[in-house]
Amino acid sequence: MTVPISKTAPKMALSVRDLSVTFRTTDGPVSAVDRVSFEVDAGEVLAVVGESGCGKSVTAMALAGLLPGSATVTGSVRLGERELVGASEQALRKVRGSEVAYVFQEPMTSLNPVFTVGRQIAEVLRVHRGMGKRQAQARAVELLGLVGIPEPARRLREYPHQFSGGMRQRVMIAMALACDPAVLVADEPTTALDVTVQAAVLDLLRDLGKRLGTAIVLITHDLGVVADIADRVLVMYAGRVVETAGTQELFDAPRHHYAIGLMGAVPTAARRSEEGRLREIPGLVPVLAEQPAACTFADRCPAADDKCRTAEPPLLPAARPGSAGTHRAACWHPADEEAR
Amino acid sequence: MRTYLLNRLWQSALTLLLASIVVFLGVRALPGDPALAFAGEERDPESLAAIRARFGFDQPLLVQFWKFLTAALSGDLGDSTRTGIPVTSMIGSALPVTIQLSVFALLVAVLVGGATGVLAAVRRGRPAEWFANAVALIGLSVPNFWLGLIAIIYLAVGFGWFPASGFVPFTVDPVANLHHLVLPALVLGSGLAAVVMRQTRSAMLESLGADYIRTARAKGLSPRAVVGSHALRNSLVVVVTIVGLQLGALISGAVVTERIFALPGFGKMTVDAVFQRDYPVIQGVVLVTASAYVLINFLVDLAYSLIDPRIRVTGAAS
Ligand SMILES: Nc1ncnc2c1ncn2[C@@H]1O[C@H](COP(=O)(O)OP(=O)(O)O)[C@@H](O)[C@H]1O
Ligand SMILES: [Mg+2]
Numbered sequence: 001m002t003v004p005i006s007k008t009a010p011k012m013a014l015s016v017r018d019l020s021v022t023f024r025t026t027d028g029p030v031s032a033v034d035r036v037s038f039e040v041d042a043g044e045v046l047a048v049v050g051e052s053g054c055g056k057s058v059t060a061m062a063l064a065g066l067l068p069g070s071a072t073v074t075g076s077v078r079l080g081e082r083e084l085v086g087a088s089e090q091a092l093r094k095v096r097g098s099e100v101a102y103v104f105q106e107p108m109t110s111l112n113p114v115f116t117v118g119r120q121i122a123e124v125l126r127v128h129r130g131m132g133k134r135q136a137q138a139r140a141v142e143l144l145g146l147v148g149i150p151e152p153a154r155r156l157r158e159y160p161h162q163f164s165g166g167m168r169q170r171v172m173i174a175m176a177l178a179c180d181p182a183v184l185v186a187d188e189p190t191t192a193l194d195v196t197v198q199a200a201v202l203d204l205l206r207d208l209g210k211r212l213g214t215a216i217v218l219i220t221h222d223l224g225v226v227a228d229i230a231d232r233v234l235v236m237y238a239g240r241v242v243e244t245a246g247t248q249e250l251f252d253a254p255r256h257h258y259a260i261g262l263m264g265a266v267p268t269a270a271r272r273s274e275e276g277r278l279r280e281i282p283g284l285v286p287v288l289a290e291q292p293a294a295c296t297f298a299d300r301c302p303a304a305d306d307k308c309r310t311a312e313p314p315l316l317p318a319a320r321p322g323s324a325g326t327h328r329a330a331c332w333h334p335a336d337e338e339a340r
Numbered sequence: 341m342r343t344y345l346l347n348r349l350w351q352s353a354l355t356l357l358l359a360s361i362v363v364f365l366g367v368r369a370l371p372g373d374p375a376l377a378f379a380g381e382e383r384d385p386e387s388l389a390a391i392r393a394r395f396g397f398d399q400p401l402l403v404q405f406w407k408f409l410t411a412a413l414s415g416d417l418g419d420s421t422r423t424g425i426p427v428t429s430m431i432g433s434a435l436p437v438t439i440q441l442s443v444f445a446l447l448v449a450v451l452v453g454g455a456t457g458v459l460a461a462v463r464r465g466r467p468a469e470w471f472a473n474a475v476a477l478i479g480l481s482v483p484n485f486w487l488g489l490i491a492i493i494y495l496a497v498g499f500g501w502f503p504a505s506g507f508v509p510f511t512v513d514p515v516a517n518l519h520h521l522v523l524p525a526l527v528l529g530s531g532l533a534a535v536v537m538r539q540t541r542s543a544m545l546e547s548l549g550a551d552y553i554r555t556a557r558a559k560g561l562s563p564r565a566v567v568g569s570h571a572l573r574n575s576l577v578v579v580v581t582i583v584g585l586q587l588g589a590l591i592s593g594a595v596v597t598e599r600i601f602a603l604p605g606f607g608k609m610t611v612d613a614v615f616q617r618d619y620p621v622i623q624g625v626v627l628v629t630a631s632a633y634v635l636i637n638f639l640v641d642l643a644y645s646l647i648d649p650r651i652r653v654t655g656a657a658s
Contacts, residue, residue: 066558097560104558109551114573114648124559159649175559 013182013215014063014100015039019075019085021058021067021239032058034239034291035075040183040215045206047230047247048219049262053285055239056219060185063217064100065092079182098128101176105188107168111160117144117171118156124178143174147204166197173205180212187219202229223262227251232326235259238286238296241315245327255318255329257301295332303333352634359630360412363623364405372617374421395421395620412627418620422613427624430609435628437507437605438594441528444521445590445597446583448529449536454579456533457540461548462567472537479534484593488527488600495523505602520603528597532586539582543575550574576647584640591629 021033033055040046048056061067063077065084077084079099084092096102104110111120121143122136131139137156144152147170160168169189176184186205190198206229209216218230226233226247233250235243235258243256254260261281283300293312298304311332318329375391376383392398395418396407411418417427453476460472496504502523508516547553548571556570595607602608606625613621644651 064558066554093560093562095560096558102555102558104551104555106551110555112552112556112570112574113650115570116649123561123565127560127562127565161650172555175555 011042012039013042013044013079014217015076015078016063017076017078019059019062019073019077021055021062022072024070024072029289031288031291032071032239033062036234036236036239036241038234038241038244040217042182042213042215043210044232045209045216045218045230046232046234047226048217048234048236049221049223049226050236051221051262051281051285053287054236056221056236057187059236060102060187060217060219063183063185064096064102065089066096066102094128097124097176097181098179099181100183100185101179101181103169103172103176103184103186103189105191107165107172107192110172111168113160116157116159117163121156121171121175121178124175128179139178140174143178144171146177146208147171147174149174164197165193166201169193169197169201170204173201173208177208177212177214181214183215183217184209185217185219188221189218190225191220191222198225199228205229235262238288239291240296240330242297242331243318243327243329244315245318249319249327253320253327255327255334256297256331257303257333257335258297259329260335261300295330303335305333307332348638352638355634356627356630360409360623360627361405363626364408365401367617367619367622368401370614370617374617374619377616377618378421378424391421395419397619408623417624417627420613420618420621422616422618422621427620430621431606431624431628434604434606434609436509437603438591438598438607440510440517441521441524441597441603441605442587442590442594444525445529445532445594448525449532449590450579450583452529453533453536454540457537458544458567458572460537460541461544464545472541476534476537479530479537482530484527484531484596485600487530488523488597491523491527492600507603507605520601524597524601524603527600528590528593531593532583532590535582535586536579539578540575543578544571547571547574573647577644577651580640580643580647584637587633587636591632 016039017037018035019033019037020031020035023030023032036055036059038046048059050056058067058071062071062073063084065073065087067073073085075085079095082091082095084095084100087095111117118137118140121140122131122133125131125136125139126133129136140156141152144156149155149167149170155163160171163171172189176186184205189205190201193201202225205216205218208214218225220226230247232246233244234241235250235256237258243250243254243259250259251263254263258281264281281300286296286299288296291312294310295301295304295308295313298308301308313330313332315328315330317325317327318331318334319325319327374395375388375397378391378395379388389398396404399407408418415428417431419426420430456472456475460469463469492504496502503520507520510517544567548567550571552574553566553571556566561570594605595610597603598605598607599611606629609621610625612618613625
């Protein structure tokens, strides 16, 4: 159950336990995240996958308390020794951008159009590191160089609209890494980019994560991205974790029928360049007012029976005999090899 | 940048020429005779003819216009047909009053309107927003003259806090000068403040919902930095545009306000000149006002490119 702690075990950077999020809306409550648990080690890349609307972004934003006031967050998010759920806004501000940093999907709009990229990077350093203007600028040049932007000293004085999408995302990454955070949350960082640029940005993320020992939580709906850079995978459906495993394990033997559905839709290298995104599984992700005592995927599942509709499947070890044993799935009728 | 400036200069000259033609023909289309106004009691045909000859009204329109234009280019706008005083010196004493009034009113509008607009956006759906909206509605719907009268009745006559009318040049007594301008500036600025408030509010709401605001919050910036720096800077373009568009309303509002508070400004001079059919003064006033418009628009465009790097003046020229 617990991760054994030894001298050689990598340091756990972030530990999330039973994280749940409910929104109050004018149409009543929306349960967006339900008892999600995971942890990420320093230098590790954990991918969170699932279709759009599965609660990936809400989970990401909940980590550093960035959800709007209409959200009720319960459970626990531990960053080292500190508990972030319920922490004061002031304490959270110190964490955001310095210990837990974010990279978002839309590089076109995520940078402020009226400030130079240099100013936007320096801002983080000035707020969290108390650096002066000069020092922050100098460090910003270093950071731009680190993320592979040519002529960093010159480009520092330019505005976001003068950068291409890929370069802008590099700027976002430089900004996120400015204070050497323990955790980097990247929410669909390459979704809006050209396929040709995606791989380069992913490589950069993975490379920097390993080099700086940053734990990366990579959110994506694209299993192709997962295969490229993730060490471990968390599959989310309708706010719940339905399967979690090492990347290789999951690709070799997915157990949950939702994961299998996603796999069936995995674009192969050739398919990927023409389609760029997942093929759809029939049906839609439900928006739930409250979490039912049932498998939320039952309505779309080929293997569902009465049990699936009346009892919630627990997330149980699902490893094949002889494998590492971190594989877990929440399914009453997990698929075996033949079923694939 | 150079081609832009040249383009701009040539467009401005054309605008001013058109404005002078329109006003030149316009005043002459008005019923009434300036010579009669100048003549006063002596209305015998000879003296009227002498007056017309003195101001050149007996010459063909084209010749009159040509003379007006060439003289204007050398800085001479002719003499008032009512008082005989050079129009340029009349403008020279009236214009500073109006400029001072307009600038103060603009400050009132931008400071009050901007602050309440930001407040209404940040405190969305809370009492502060209702309050700001109510103030804006009043500011928009109450006419200047009524507000002016109320201000005079209560603040000037009733409480005696401010003078009810008149003007003291800044160079003579700065404190008295400012004291005399407080009420007029508040009255003139109120309408524009309401417009600025509403535009600032909607621009801020849009900015605050933008992705870069999410980024700013995720960077750990304080709400003050998020709102006051990241969101506000993006809303300024809208505010500057509105101010630029509303300056016309501000100048016509100045005419009314100057009359209410008996300020010896441009507005009063214009109204007097129109009633007296004082052609040279009307022409001069319109020419100066048109120049002011041209200049202000240019400044607004420059301000754009300072605020938002995506707008480049060189790009606008081509
Ligand atoms: N501010 C909000 N108010 C109400 N519902 C929300 C809010 N944000 C997200 N949701 C809901 O939460 C669910 C999960 O959303 P999200 O985490 O954005 O999905 P994704 O996995 O695509 O990132 C969706 O049903 C969405 O409608
Ligand atoms: Mg999302």
